[in-house]
Amino acid sequence: MSLLKGINLGYQIDDISILKAIDIEVKAGEMVGLIGPNGAGKSTLLRLLTCVEKPGWGEIFYGDNNVDQISVEERAKHIGYLVQGAKAYWPFSVEKTVGLGRIPHQKWWQHSSREDQEKIQRAMEITETLAYRNRIVSTLSGGEQTLVMLARIFATDPQIIFADEPVAALDPYHQLHVMEILRNHSRDDRAAVVVLHDLSLAARFCDRLYIINHGCLYGSGAPDEIMTAENIAEVYGVKARITCDAEGVSVAPVSRLGEHHP
Amino acid sequence: MTFMSIPDRVLLAGLGIVLSVVFYVALMVGPVNIGIGKAVMDFLAEESSMDSLILFDIRLPRALLAMIIGATLGLAGAALQGLLRNPLAEPGIIGVSNSAAFGAVLVFYFGYSNFAWFALPLGGLLGALASVVIIFALVGNSKSVVTLILAGVAINAIGGALIALALNFAPNPYAMQEIVFWLLGSVANRSMNELLIALPFVLVGWGLILYCGRFLNALTLGEETAISMGFEVRRLRWILVIGVAACVGASVSVAGNIGFIGLVVPHLIRPFVGSEPRRLLLASTLGGAILLLVADIAVQLLSSGGELKLGVITSLVGGPFFLFLILKTRNLML
Amino acid sequence: MTVKQIILIITVACSLLILPVNAIAQNNVLPVPQRIVSIGLCTDQLLLMVARRSQIASLTTSSTDQNMSYMAEAVGDIPLNSASVEEIIPYKPDLIIGSHFAARDTTRFLRQLGYQVKLVTLPRTVEEIYGMLIRFGEWTGNQARAAAIITRMKREITDIQARYAHRPEKSTIIYSPNGYTIGSNTLENDVLKHAGFRNLSAEMGIVGFKKISLEQVIAARPDFLQLDNHVYNRNSLASRYLGHPVLNKVVNEQDHLFIPSRIRACAGPMVTEAIGYMAAKR
Numbered sequence: 003m004s005l006l007k008g009i010n011l012g013y014q015i016d017d018i019s020i021l022k023a024i025d026i027e028v029k030a031g032e033m034v035g036l037i038g039p040n041g042a043g044k045s046t047l048l049r050l051l052t053c054v055e056k057p058g059w060g061e062i063f064y065g066d067n068n069v070d071q072i073s074v075e076e077r078a079k080h081i082g083y084l085v086q087g088a089k090a091y092w093p094f095s096v097e098k099t100v101g102l103g104r105i106p107h108q109k110w111w112q113h114s115s116r117e118d119q120e121k122i123q124r125a126m127e128i129t130e131t132l133a134y135r136n137r138i139v140s141t142l143s144g145g146e147q148t149l150v151m152l153a154r155i156f157a158t159d160p161q162i163i164f165a166d167e168p169v170a171a172l173d174p175y176h177q178l179h180v181m182e183i184l185r186n187h188s189r190d191d192r193a194a195v196v197v198l199h200d201l202s203l204a205a206r207f208c209d210r211l212y213i214i215n216h217g218c219l220y221g222s223g224a225p226d227e228i229m230t231a232e233n234i235a236e237v238y239g240v241k242a243r244i245t246c247d248a249e250g251v252s253v254a255p256v257s258r259l260g261e262h263h264p
Numbered sequence: 265m266t267f268m269s270i271p272d273r274v275l276l277a278g279l280g281i282v283l284s285v286v287f288y289v290a291l292m293v294g295p296v297n298i299g300i301g302k303a304v305m306d307f308l309a310e311e312s313s314m315d316s317l318i319l320f321d322i323r324l325p326r327a328l329l330a331m332i333i334g335a336t337l338g339l340a341g342a343a344l345q346g347l348l349r350n351p352l353a354e355p356g357i358i359g360v361s362n363s364a365a366f367g368a369v370l371v372f373y374f375g376y377s378n379f380a381w382f383a384l385p386l387g388g389l390l391g392a393l394a395s396v397v398i399i400f401a402l403v404g405n406s407k408s409v410v411t412l413i414l415a416g417v418a419i420n421a422i423g424g425a426l427i428a429l430a431l432n433f434a435p436n437p438y439a440m441q442e443i444v445f446w447l448l449g450s451v452a453n454r455s456m457n458e459l460l461i462a463l464p465f466v467l468v469g470w471g472l473i474l475y476c477g478r479f480l481n482a483l484t485l486g487e488e489t490a491i492s493m494g495f496e497v498r499r500l501r502w503i504l505v506i507g508v509a510a511c512v513g514a515s516v517s518v519a520g521n522i523g524f525i526g527l528v529v530p531h532l533i534r535p536f537v538g539s540e541p542r543r544l545l546l547a548s549t550l551g552g553a554i555l556l557l558v559a560d561i562a563v564q565l566l567s568s569g570g571e572l573k574l575g576v577i578t579s580l581v582g583g584p585f586f587l588f589l590i591l592k593t594r595n596l597m598l
Numbered sequence: 599m600t601v602k603q604i605i606l607i608i609t610v611a612c613s614l615l616i617l618p619v620n621a622i623a624q625n626n627v628l629p630v631p632q633r634i635v636s637i638g639l640c641t642d643q644l645l646l647m648v649a650r651r652s653q654i655a656s657l658t659t660s661s662t663d664q665n666m667s668y669m670a671e672a673v674g675d676i677p678l679n680s681a682s683v684e685e686i687i688p689y690k691p692d693l694i695i696g697s698h699f700a701a702r703d704t705t706r707f708l709r710q711l712g713y714q715v716k717l718v719t720l721p722r723t724v725e726e727i728y729g730m731l732i733r734f735g736e737w738t739g740n741q742a743r744a745a746a747i748i749t750r751m752k753r754e755i756t757d758i759q760a761r762y763a764h765r766p767e768k769s770t771i772i773y774s775p776n777g778y779t780i781g782s783n784t785l786e787n788d789v790l791k792h793a794g795f796r797n798l799s800a801e802m803g804i805v806g807f808k809k810i811s812l813e814q815v816i817a818a819r820p821d822f823l824q825l826d827n828h829v830y831n832r833n834s835l836a837s838r839y840l841g842h843p844v845l846n847k848v849v850n851e852q853d854h855l856f857i858p859s860r861i862r863a864c865a866g867p868m869v870t871e872a873i874g875y876m877a878a879k880r
Contacts, residue, residue, distance in 0.1 A: 054491045078494025085488050091349040092484050092539040105482055106494045110475070154485070158493075296813040312847055318813050321844035438775060442835050453777070453812055455842050571777070571809070 003030040004065070005162055005193050006051065011060035013046055020046045022217045023060070028162065028195055033188040035208035035225075036197045039238055042214040044197045045086065045166050051195065052083045052164050064162075078106035082155030084165040089147065090139050096150050097135040100125055103157030125156035129183060145176030152183060163187060163194040169203065181207045201242070201253035205229050213237055225251055235259055269538035272546075279550035283331070286557045290327040291319065293564045321455070329451045329459050330560040330574075331553040333515040334525055336466055338552020339545060340508045341526020343473045346480035346541035347504055348403065350412055351534075352589065354526030355512045358399050358412065359419025360392045361521040364509075365446045366426045367391020368517035373434035385465045388517030392509035395419050400505070448575030449520035451560060462514040469511025470549070476504045477542035484541065522575050524582020525552050525559075531589065630739030631693035631714075636661075637681040637704060638697040640864035641718060643669045645695065647747060647867060648731065649738040651676075655689040668860045668868045683707050693737065721865045723788040724755070730865070747867055754870040755792060758877050762794060765880040769796040770822040770855065771815055773845075779810045785865050793876035795822070816848050822879065823848070824855040826862070855879060 006028040013021040021043045028034050036044045049055040051062060053069055062069045064080065082103070090099050103125065104118045126132045129149040134142065139150055148168060155163055163184065169177040177200070185207050188194045198204040204211055205225040213220040213228065215237045221228055229251065234242045240255045292300060296318060303315035341354040355361045371377050371387030402415040427446055431439045479500045482490040491497050516522075529551040530544055537543035559577045566572055633655040636642045642661035645654055646669045656679045661667050679685040681701045686694065686708065694715045696705055705715050716737050721727045728748045735744025770790065772780045780786045781797070781804030790797045798818045799810070815823075823845060845854075861872045 049488070052492050054488050074496060075494045078492065081492060083489060083492035085486060088485065088489065090484050091486070092541065094484065094539055098538055098540065099484075102481060102485060102493075105478055108478070110478055151485075164492075294813050295811040296817045314817050314819060317816050317844055317847055321847065322812055322816070322842075438835070441776075445835055453842060455844065457843065 003191070004028070004063075005030050005191075006195070007063040008047075008051060009061050009063075011047065011050055011057050011062070013043075013050060013055070013058045020217055021050070021057075024214070024219050026051070026212055026219070026222075028193045030191045030193060031189055032209045033185055033194045033196065033207060035204040035211045036195065036214060037199070037201065037204050037211055038214035038220070043217045044214050047214065048083075048164050048166050048195065048197055052081055053077055054083065075106065079158065080161045082158050082160035082163045084151055084155055084163070084168055086166040086170070088151040093138045093140055095136050096131055096139055096142075096153075097122065097126070099139050099150055100131070100153045100157050103154040106158055121159055122157050125153040128156050128186075129153040130179075145172045145179075148172060148176065148180060149183075152180065156187075161192055163192075165194065165196045167197050167199060169198070169200065177203065201229065201234070201255070202251070205251035205253055206249075229253060270536050272537075272543060275536055275547055276550065279547060279554065283550055283554050283557075286554050286561070287327055287331060290330065290557050290561050291323050293561050294318065294323055295564075322453075325454055325456045325459055326451050326560070327557065329454050329462075329519065330556050332459070332463070332466055333451065333519050333522065334556025334559075335549045335553040336469070336511040336515045337522065337525035337556065338529040338548035338550075339470060339473055340512045341552070342530040342541070342544045342548035343476070343480070343504060343508055344526070345530055346483065346544070347501065348412065349483065350409060351531060351593065352409060352527070352586075353412065354524070354530075355392075355508070356521065356523035357420075357527060357586070358416035359395050359423055360399075360508070360512055361516050361523065362420050362423030362427065362447075363395035364388040364392035364513040364516035365521050366423050366430065367394075367513065369427050369430045369434075369446060371517075373430065373436060373439050381461055382464070384517045385462050385514035388513030388515075389465060389509050390513070391423075392513035392516070393506065395423065396505045396509055400501075444573060446520045448573035448579075449516075449522035450571065450573050450575075451519050452563075452571055454518065458518040462518045465514035466511045469507045469509070469514070472503050472507025472510065474545055476500055476507070477545055479504070480541035480545075520573075520575065522556070522578055524578045524586065525555055527589070528582055528585050529555055531585075629692075631691075631737070633689060633691045634693045634695060634738060635679065635686050635689050635691040636695050637679070637686070638695075638700045639663075639667060640697050640866065641695045642673075643667060643864055643868075644718070644731070644734050644866055645738070646672050648734050648740050648744050650740065653738060655691055656686070664860075666859050666863050668864070668866070670860070683711075687711075695734075695737065720785070722783055722785050724751075724785075724792060724869065727751075727785075727865055727867075727869060731867075751867055751870050755873060758870070758874045759792070759794070762877040762880055765794065765877075767794050767796060768821040768880050769798050769818075770824050771798045771818055771820040772824040772826065773815055774807075774826040777809045777811065778807050779804060779815075780807055781805045785869070786862075789869060789872055790876070793873045794880055795876060812842060812844065816844065820849060822853045822855055824857065826857075853879075 004027055008024060008026040011021055011024040011026070012019065024047060026047070036047060038044055046055070050057045053062070064072060064077070069077065100122050101114065101118070104114070104121060108118070126135060129152050131146070131149050131153050134146065139147055142150065152168070165184065168184070169180050172180065181203055184194045184196060196208070208225060210222060211225055211228050212222040213233065220237055221233065226246070229244065231242055231244060234240065234253070238255070239259050241257050241259055243254045243256050245252045298315040298318050300319065302313070303319035306313040306316035307320055337355065344353040344355065344358065345351055365388070367387040367390050368384060371384050376387070377384040398419060399412075399415050403412045424447065428443060431443050479490065479495050482493045482495055487497050530548045533547045533551050534544060537547055559574055562577050563572050563574055630653070632653055634645060634649060634653050635656045636645050636654075637658060639658060639660040642657040645657065654676055656677045657673060659678045659680050662670050662673050662678065664670050677689070681704050683704055692714060694708055694713055696715065696717055698717045698719045705717065708715050718730055718734070721730050728751070731744045731748055732741075735741040772786060774780070779799040781802070782800035783805050784807070787797050787800050798820050802814070802818065804810070855876060857872055857875060861868045861875070
């Protein structure tokens with residue numbers, strides 16, 4: 003079942019095309035990874051898919067409906083968007099931050115309901131952040147903060163989670179933790195779209211990968227199909243060692259290609 | 265920072281009680297001794313004695329006006345801080361009040377206020393709106409505190425200069441001396457007329473701002489996240505800005521520029537609402553009303569008949585407070 | 599002492615005696631000023647009333663202001679100045695007259711340049727107005743006219759007081775823009791007295807010009823309220839003070855005394871009109 007479809011998506015600023023013509027589809031139970039070099043347009047694509055930005059051309063469908071026909075409030079209930087470097091501007095407690103995730107489900111006069119409390123509790127359980135529910139978010143470590151932001155998204159209980167480089171500044175422990183959480187979410191009728199730089203994580207956790215290069219779709223497919231040394235060399239300009247074993251696929255960049263050798 | 269979040273019920277009820285007490289005290293303060301009981305009895309018996317005239321025609325409008333304007337300033341301060349995600353924002357510092365005063369001065373001294381009852385507060389609103397739009401264009405998404413403060417300094421300077429310019433060319437010989445009123449503010453000698461002129465704009469402004477409460481909460485996570493949570497950020501920003509312009513503009517047009525209330529009140533109350541912008545709105549409304557009433561009581565006790573302007577007291581307290589805030593958050597800024 | 603010393607002393611003494619006499623003689627012999635320039639509204643009007651037209655070289659621009667100048671119509675084609683030294687010098691004045699409290703820089707400058715400048719002080723009673731008129735007559739060489747004006751004033755005031763003697767004394771407070779009131783030791787206070795009014799501000803102990811609060815005005819419960827009409831444009835906060843609705847409740851609108859600025863702005867013979875207007879209102 004197709005949860006999300008983007009057809010011929012494009013975006014430009016001042017005559018510069020950031021995205022040219024991207025086709026992307028996310029099915030239920032899938033975790034999709036968006037990879038590609040810096041400046042390829044991955045974050046922009048995510049902004050289009052979450053309807054934060056309107057595409058220059060192309061169409062987006064949530065399920066069978068064109069997003070233009072779904073109200074903003076409805077959309078908000080079905081997606082969760084984790085922006086790059088997400089943080090809280092005010093010194094909220096963890097619980098209050100997670101509670102913000104219930105806003106799409108609340109009417110303006112409503113206060114916290116029983117259902118809200120349950121969802122918040124569950125979200126903190128999933129992300130293992132219950133232990134510091136009363137602490138101020140800004141006093142937590144980077145990894146813990148990301149988990150809290152993720153918990154906020156889980157409190158909304160969305161169908162699709164969009165995450166922009168969620169593990170960028172995290173230590174290995176928290177990197178794996180976050181990826182596991184996202185993977186667990188992407189079952190049954192849910193899905194996740196994640197922008198990643200770490201090719202190993204992308205290869206191990208994602209069901210499908212889309213490679214974006216210079217605003218175009220370079221290719222897409224399962225990790226073992228698309229994560230080849232040739233593709234990586236072409237797109238990233240590096241030579242990589244790819245190992246497959248019982249634990250999963252591992253991609254290690256070795257050296258830069260081109261005129262300059264170490 | 266210790267965490268003292270108090271449930272809304274308790275907080276608002278507490279503030280409400282304090283407000284009632286302070287309001288009553290404000291009615292009792294004045295250059296002439298009157299008996300409140302006697303005044304009320306005379307008023308009910310429809311006899312206009314000295315006591316009832318002073319209480320109902322002079323002190324009551326004054327206290328009500330101080331209350332409403334204080335509430336407006338507290339609310340607007342909380343709103344601006346939520347919108348700009350910056351604890352140093354408030355109508356006076358970022359120049360909104362001075363611009364509002366300029367708009368009001370143009371309308372008042374050049375005779376346009378005689379066209380319609382709403383001309384004066386409308387002038388204030390337009391002046392305020394102009395400056396908020398400019399601030400937004402300059403600062404917008406910038407996280408830098410310094411940019412905001414500098415923009416505010418610039419707009420304040422321009423606003424003040426324009427006020428002086430307008431008063432200079434005003435046809436009325438008393439105009440230039442009255443710059444003190446516009447720059448420092450006062451609720452003295454105001455009648456029910458002034459209150460009724462400003463009230464509609466103030467109430468509309470309050471409504472628009474309170475409507476944006478949830479939006480301000482969502483903004484805590486940044487604009488893009490707020491959009492993904494279902495808020496049309498551009499539209500709501502405009503609604504909030506117009507709301508602030510309406511209530512601040514109307515208030516300044518009848519009482520001049522009273523500074524720092526919008527800075528002090530949200531800061532004092534923020535710990536009690538767990539820094540939540542939406543909860544801060546209503547509590548700051550009550551807090552602002554209390555603070556300005558207290559300031560007005562102080563003004564009346566300190567000056568005997570000769571008028572100490574309200575803004576002098578609020579600046580004397582708010583100025584050092586502002587410095588203290590800067591020092592305290594110095595490391596978190598820039 | 600030697601004879602020489604005695605003669606020296608006598609000579610010096612005599613010269614000292616002669617000098618003042620000389621000066622007095624010179625004063626009497628000094629020509630009556632023919633090119634008088636006034637640098638203030640109040641002296642403008644006094645000049646028009648006391649001096650001959652041919653003596654007046656220039657008046658200030660305020661003299662033609664219908665709202666402020668009692669003698670506006672009498673100005674005619676007399677040249678006008680705005681009290682700046684540059685404008686005054688071309689008139690080659692032999693006498694410059696101004697008020698003590700206005701255009702101080704101008705008068706100082708003119709004196710430095712060697713011009714004859716005379717200043718009138720603010721009269722605080724009707725009697726002092728007479729004194730001012732007498733001095734004015736002396737300076738301009740029109741003593742007889744000044745005396746005639748004084749006689750006429752005295753007669754007018756007596757008439758007025760007689761006409762309204764049967765009416766009881768009333769109380770009033772003067773309330774000016776910005777909340778100022780006028781107490782004792784002022785001309786306004788003396789005018790009120792002549793017109794048969796008690797000045798409640800003076801009775802409260804206020805001397806001169808002081809601010810009082812609206813509450814005090816109400817608490818005094820005056821029979822009449824004199825609201826200064828110095829501004830002809832309602833648009834200023836100062837004027838709005840006078841428009842506070844409570845003032846109408848304390849004193850009926852018909853008992854609000856509005857003395858036109860033309861009569862009130864300056865001290866002079868027009869003060870009798872003010873007295874007459876107020877006494878009639880009793």
